[in-house]
Amino acid sequence: MTVIGEEIVALGASLFARRLTHGRTGNISVRVDEGFLVTPTGGSLASLTAEDLALVGLDGTHLSGPRPSKEAFLHAAVYRARPGAGAVIHTHSTHSVAVSCHAEVDPDDALPPLTAYYAMRVGRLPLLPYHAPGDTALEPLAERTAATAHAFLLANHGPVVAGADLAGAADALEELEETARLWLLLRDQPTRPLTPEQAADLQARHGTGTPAGSRR
Ligand SMILES: O=C(O)[C@@H](O)C(=O)COP(=O)(O)O
Numbered sequence: 001m002t003v004i005g006e007e008i009v010a011l012g013a014s015l016f017a018r019r020l021t022h023g024r025t026g027n028i029s030v031r032v033d034e035g036f037l038v039t040p041t042g043g044s045l046a047s048l049t050a051e052d053l054a055l056v057g058l059d060g061t062h063l064s065g066p067r068p069s070k071e072a073f074l075h076a077a078v079y080r081a082r083p084g085a086g087a088v089i090h091t092h093s094t095h096s097v098a099v100s101c102h103a104e105v106d107p108d109d110a111l112p113p114l115t116a117y118y119a120m121r122v123g124r125l126p127l128l129p130y131h132a133p134g135d136t137a138l139e140p141l142a143e144r145t146a147a148t149a150h151a152f153l154l155a156n157h158g159p160v161v162a163g164a165d166l167a168g169a170a171d172a173l174e175e176l177e178e179t180a181r182l183w184l185l186l187r188d189q190p191t192r193p194l195t196p197e198q199a200a201d202l203q204a205r206h207g208t209g210t211p212a213g214s215r216r
């Protein structure tokens, strides 16, 4: 098993064990020289093996291995838009999905910077309009969105998060899920998110995310 394969298998099991995705949902990819390695379609992230990974080109062509995730086109769009992205994760994390279904979120930036870690790891979070899973009509919008935001929500579906590597993408995904949970907990409470200046300062000094209000 390659190191990348081992990392994908371990992360899939860890995400599943922590209920960050469930059933046969979610997909994970890592950029390699020929394109990216991605989890197969229809499997559970709980029980992957490295032999299950498919190799897909940046144009979305299936190069080898089993049938890739139906969202491989989304992963490809993110890699094309973000040359610095080394990994992409999509999950059905419960609280993030709840936000993606919420009628009151701003589609340009779905969550406020409630905490410093959210401002540092996630930042601006666009919400893309609903498409059925695997609908490649979403590809151009996903690519445009990924050019200015490393994390976004698919409406009534779930998060897609890129990182410099698998650990960075997982950090941002977990921070997004926890902030979605906080936001839902605080829905009926008066809250005081970070100011734009505080969020921008954190981003500038420690950020791996997309500055709120920025277009990169
Ligand atoms: O929601 C879906 O069907 C997909 O986005 C998904 O999460 C799992 O699909 P595969 O990666 O094709 O198994």
Ligand SMILES: [Zn+2]
Residues within 6 Å of the ligand: 025, 026, 090, 091, 092, 133, 157, 158
């Ligand atoms: Zn999905």
